[in-house]
Amino acid sequence: xxxxxxDLQLLIxxxxxxxxxxxxxxxxxxxxQVSQRVSLLEADIGAQLFQRxxxxxxxxxxxxxxxxxVQEALAALEAGRTAIQGAPALPRMTLACMPSLAxxxxxxxxxxxxxxxxxxxxxxxxxxxxxxxxxxxxxxxxFIIKCPAVAGIQMERIWRSPIIAVVHKRHPLAKSGQxxxxxxxxxxxxxQFWGDGCDQLISQLRSLRSVxxxxxxxxxASAAREMAMEHGFxxxxxxxxxxxxxxxxxxxKLNISDLPLWEWEVMMAWRSGKRADISKQRVIDTVxxxxxxxx
Numbered sequence: 001x002x003x004x005x006x007d008l009q010l011l012i013x014x015x016x017x018x019x020x021x022x023x024x025x026x027x028x029x030x031x032x033q034v035s036q037r038v039s040l041l042e043a044d045i046g047a048q049l050f051q052r053x054x055x056x057x058x059x060x061x062x063x064x065x066x067x068x069x070v071q072e073a074l075a076a077l078e079a080g081r082t083a084i085q086g087a088p089a090l091p092r093m094t095l096a097c098m099p100s101l102a103x104x105x106x107x108x109x110x111x112x113x114x115x116x117x118x119x120x121x122x123x124x125x126x127x128x129x130x131x132x133x134x135x136x137x138x139x140x141x142x143f144i145i146k147c148p149a150v151a152g153i154q155m156e157r158i159w160r161s162p163i164i165a166v167v168h169k170r171h172p173l174a175k176s177g178q179x180x181x182x183x184x185x186x187x188x189x190x191x192q193f194w195g196d197g198c199d200q201l202i203s204q205l206r207s208l209r210s211v212x213x214x215x216x217x218x219x220x221a222s223a224a225r226e227m228a229m230e231h232g233f234x235x236x237x238x239x240x241x242x243x244x245x246x247x248x249x250x251x252x253k254l255n256i257s258d259l260p261l262w263e264w265e266v267m268m269a270w271r272s273g274k275r276a277d278i279s280k281q282r283v284i285d286t287v288x289x290x291x292x293x294x295x
Contacts, residue, residue: 068152090117190216
């Protein structure tokens, strides 16, 4: 039996999802269809590809050994299709990041590589989807919040950014000295939702309130920034997302002595492989050089 290209993509989908049923749902197939296709693929290559457990499947050592060749083959086929369609001669790099990171990373990268011999495409999505797109070759480099490791994906931390409280420069608290959470608990609050820490903060602030009223949580970072800039809210968000506003005085960082230390840990992620990719390496090196300025 000749290898089926669709089955190779199915293999990548299952590794990314960790589940036959989720991979089936992505394709609008039934789970028995997926199981049958995997069985045929295993018979063809002569090795078991997945081990089943209660929560799904995990790739075997044979699968992990086979995966890089599958990824490279699919990437080569896609490159061939693109060439036939008359795409530009310059290599194309697709960068993906979470929406809250877009204004932080895309602009500086594009400026730094403005004259580089490559064309860059930028997209946004959730971290898990970005990881899946890296595996499938839909993106070459991703910027995500730290998450569990995925086979075939390399991750490198590029910065940690503390969660801070900010207000507009004309907010009544903008000229305050040292504060505690009790001092700001009754304000109009709209923190950027960054994870479990945000829920903990909201619970803590609610317990300190002496007035009724909601505490909103908002995404992405640009929306939280707008709540502070345009509507007088006090927001909590990663410092890196408003670094320029703080430097130029549009937003003011509040000094809250009992604010717990929560951090945004941002990772750069890419698919590992034996084949050298000069364009991808150039972007990686550029990001590494710029990372200290972002932190």
